[in-house]
Amino acid sequence: MKSDLTAYDAAIMDWDGTVVDSQPMNFRCLAGVLKLYGVTLRESWYRERLGTSVDGLLAELGVSVPLGDVLPRCGELIIQELPSLQAFPMVVEWLVRARAGGLVCAVASGGGGAVVRAGIEATGLTHLFDVVVTREDAVRGKPAPDLFLEAARQLRVPPQRCLVVEDAEEGLAAARAAGMDVVDVRPYVTSSW
Numbered sequence: 001m002k003s004d005l006t007a008y009d010a011a012i013m014d015w016d017g018t019v020v021d022s023q024p025m026n027f028r029c030l031a032g033v034l035k036l037y038g039v040t041l042r043e044s045w046y047r048e049r050l051g052t053s054v055d056g057l058l059a060e061l062g063v064s065v066p067l068g069d070v071l072p073r074c075g076e077l078i079i080q081e082l083p084s085l086q087a088f089p090m091v092v093e094w095l096v097r098a099r100a101g102g103l104v105c106a107v108a109s110g111g112g113g114a115v116v117r118a119g120i121e122a123t124g125l126t127h128l129f130d131v132v133v134t135r136e137d138a139v140r141g142k143p144a145p146d147l148f149l150e151a152a153r154q155l156r157v158p159p160q161r162c163l164v165v166e167d168a169e170e171g172l173a174a175a176r177a178a179g180m181d182v183v184d185v186r187p188y189v190t191s192s193w
Contacts, residue, residue: 001094001165001188008181010157011098012148013129014051015109015116017167018185019095020087020123022078023050024193029077030054036073037065047193051168053110053141075115082122088189091165095128106131106151108164110141131155142170145178152178 005011016022031041039061049057054074055067098105105128109116113134120126131154138146152159164175164182167189175182 001090001183001185005098005101005103005163007161008103008163009161010152010155010163011095011103011105012108012151012155012162012164012175012180013091013095013105014164014166014168014171015107015119016111017050017191018088018165018171018189019091019107019125020085020119021189021191022085022119023047023191025078025081025085029074029081030057030070032077033070033073034063034065037063037070039063039065051110051142051166051170053135056141071112075112078115079118082118085119085122086192087123087125088185090188091185092125092128094165095125099128103163104130104155104157106133106155108133108147108151110135110147112136142168143173143177145174148175148178148180152180 013019027046034041107129111134113136116134117132131151133147133151137150140146148164152162159179162180164180165185166172166182167185172182
């Protein structure tokens with residue numbers, strides 16, 4: 001991963017699939033909840049759309065389910081599985097180096113705030129993040145730049161001084177749209193998928 005951080009004042013991290021190996025867990029939980037509504041979610045289809053919000057996924061599926069029920073149920077299942085959540089060691093080491101180099105750090109995730117914050121706490125990474133921005137904090141999700149711009153605003157760092165670390169095409173596009181440099185973490189981490 002990018003090691004020369006002198007051009008930046010902040011690192012903004014996506015959460016799912018970037019800092020933690022959570023995508024298989026997210027799929028299991030969402031598929032389980034959707035099954036209650038008679039909707040089958042195929043793993044291969046889901047994997048092709050990593051980074052897409054749940055409402056975006058449902059729109060692509062063309063199904064009408066109560067999002068106000070699906071999201072909380074899915075969140076409850078994910079929180080039950082958090083004791084098994086693992087962070088990617090290389091990403092954590094990079095974050096520690098970034099902090100030691102004087103960068104302020106944030107999470108900017110399309111996930112729900114309660115779930116993301118519980119995951120940060122469960123993995124013992126709370127001390128690495130100054131700000132946590134989640135889907136409740138932005139009008140539009142990725143690929144819109146809103147989450148990253150809100151994280152920069154809360155960190156009080158201009159977008160051009162922020163480096164984003166991401167694992168999904170939607171997030172990479174969002175970072176670029178925000179005017180931020182971005183590192184694609186996929187070559188550096190190995191998911192349990």
